[in-house]
Amino acid sequence: MAQTVPVGQKWWSGGRSPFNVEYGKLMMWYFLMSDAFTFGAFLISYGTIRFSSSSWPNPNEVFKSFPFIGEMTVPLAFVSLMTFILIMSSVTMVMAVGAGQAQDRKAVMKWMFLTILGGLAFLGCQAWEWTHLHNEGAWWGRNPFMNIDGTQSSTNFTNFFFTITGFHGFHVFSGVIINTIMLIKTWRGDFQRTGHYLMIEKAGLYWHFVDLVWVFVFTCFYLL
Amino acid sequence: MSSASPTSADFGKDKSSFDSKAVWRTFWILLCITVFELIVAIVYYETHFFPKHILNGVFVIMTLAKAFFIIAEFMHLGHEIKNLIMTIAIPACLFIWFLIAFIWDGSSFHDLRMRYDKYQYEQSKTKVKPVEHKEEGKKPGVE
């Protein structure tokens, strides 16, 4: 799968990129690496606090509501929907990148539009979930949920939940903004003029990273 | 700019390797893993059929698998040059010790608290009554 460097080709000798990528993409990769450490630090802090606590609330008890179905409880159903939306929007983003490589402006616009739609849907879901939890009395510094063993829980369950999903939501939000700018630029034909759709690829990397982080957030908050 | 270095345009064109079948395959893999995780989580919630910490190990492994597919396929890293993969993969290894040391000290902090902090110890043994969720803005629990 991994492309190996052809024998005899001097990739490192200067005058060209040793990775065969343009500098902006490289920069995006290393930015994402850096951002991964921001998220990593948050999630590892969450783990540390959880390990220094005696017990912790049960996510199946907390996240069991679904909009428009009343009092019926369906553990984790809503968050599964959110995960599905985000994975779906990742797929449409890959499609946009593919269309960009084929220089197909119309297709890029279509897929970018769907990606933005997915991002907005995700944000909407998150807004609903936050509102719902807030109505139940949860917020930064307030935790209405008990520990799984029936003891009183510290507020750190909600503290970390809102901080980390909030930070992730902020990333989704900025991703939507970036994608919208890319859509406008595509619509104006900017990339047609420069002859390549590399900007779409870079925006795509960012968008997939948001998806990637969600995978970890999902596991840490909803499953473990 | 008459630079010896390559320009953006050099990299934008010679791409042909886009494979929409692979993308959908990745999508199905991700979806299946997620659905499987959900089923396991819900079945566990209903029946407690399995020790939770082993289950957690399963969840972590499946999460890493999902992360691998997203990075390798969606982010296209699997199709880049090996050198580039290494510059991403090697720094990512720093997370191993980052995680181990933090968690290790976190659990040590818990042990210390349980041993020397009588109040914390009693709190961890005292059950509280479930509270009504709807009362907004109130700090729940025993006063």
Added chain:
Amino acid sequence: MSTDSTIHGTGEVIVSHDTHDAGPEVHHHKETFITKYVFSQDHKMICKQFLITGMIWAILGGLMSVLFRLQLGYPDSTFPWLEDILGKWAKGGKIQPEAYYALITMHGTVLVFFVLTGGLSGTFANFLIPLQIGARDMASPFLNMLSYWFFWMASVVMLTSLFIETGPASGGWTVYPPLSALGDANLGSKGGMDYWITGMALFVVSSLLGGLNYITTILNMRTKGMSMTRLPLTIWAILFTAILGVLSFPVLLSGLILLLFDRHAGTSFYLSDIFISATQKALPNEGGSPILYQHLFWFLGHPEVYIIILPAMGLVSEVMAINSRKPIFGYMAMVGSLMAITILAFLVWAHHMFVTGLNPFLGSVFVLLTLLIAVPSAIKVFNWLTTLWRGNIRFTPAMLFAIGFVSMFISGGLTGVFLGNSTLDIHLHDTMFIVAHFHIVMGVSAFLGMFCGVYHWFPKMYGRYMNNTMAYIHFWVTFAGAYLIFWPMHYEGLAGLPRRYMDYSGWSSFNQFGGLNRFISTVSMVVFAVQLMFVFNFFYSIFKGRKVISKNPWQANTLEWTTPIRPGHGNWPGEIPEVHRWAYDYGKDGKEFILQTEPLGADEQHH
């Protein structure tokens, strides 16, 4: 020693590589004052912006240390003029306890982050990367400009915090909670702390933008023939510095965001079971861990000390090879040890936390990892010494500072071995011993490395030389002064003298150090005055210094000396030179130096 003959002992050599000089300036576009000096995208101008901002910060940070050394040296005296400049912070001519804490906190913050991180890597990464790898400019000149202006904004925020009603942050430069998280606990934990967090967040953005640019430029923009193993060691050092910054600063950012929530949103990430005596209030917080913050902070904090020292190591390696007229000894070993230091830097952070109640077994793992750093550090030291060995040494000011760096690095590094052992650290922790250790090994060493770089590359930056007489005075007073200041602190620390106290005279066991403290304070004032002379020399020489008349005044091999004396934006008029050899062909084949652009001779081995 005649300074002139030292530098120009071999006369002005006109290099034979001016074939590229023909042709017009590549980058000939209209430049206004604003685009040339303020929002410049030329890496050389951004370098100067970083350098001068860093110098302003260094003067401020140094002045703070003089003020609190005044207190430590003369705890019983009053200085009425202090009240004139500090107002209520020095009521009756005596520095107040709150002001003392604020001064040491800001001294640390300013020098660690704003001078030795922003000022040092900002300056030399910007200046040397494009010039030494053969690029027109950074990969993204625009982001590079943003990097400086974020640094500027961070500077403004941090500077503003000095002037607010409740004073700047004063919980130590590490801003540990709960002190930093509770506004009621301390004057400096009120508004000043928020400014500190904001300033540092902006600083992280600046360092991120800069670091990403440095890495991609070094990887992607090297000229033809400039393979990684032909890079000068400066560039290697800057590359690893940038990697450290990009991967560790975000962790600090996360830690600070959590701290901000603890301060303003009622969360308990770091807070648990707290009673504030000032307000007679028990806080509702539960379940947090103050140790978590320390882990997050030091996950940045330890790489941070390498962010400070690695660029200095790079500059010193380069200057040392040039002025010994010898190839650097063990080039690959130097690169390898830089890499080893970089990796180990991420694995050892908790050695700052041995006395926090850290799990002792975990602590012993950290001891092992920490002591491993001695190996690459020793490799570097021996390589520098062997580079000097039987060299034809030219004692230029830059070279003196380079040698001084090695001396300081050895002295400070050895005490690091003491502190890295958790058992010894229990005794030495939070004493003047640790103050002496880190000031020598990362403070003074990095400063000497920075001076070495400034003296060496000043002719390239401004087309003039700095005054040598002042430079020699600067070196000897700084070098001797630094030892006189920090060496005695080791003894104080071994005797148990704690750091961060403003007055030791109340303890009979510490009374014996009164005279020594007075001595240290006096020397520190002299050394500070000499730094002001350096600043004068710097600005004087920009306008009045002796002009450089040859392209390659130090007879060095690297690419920056193939550019015109005052290169424009784009660095090389005409084509970028191609590189045919490594940067260290000194004293080879009967030639004193061979530029990197010189093609290999028929009988020469490929490097």
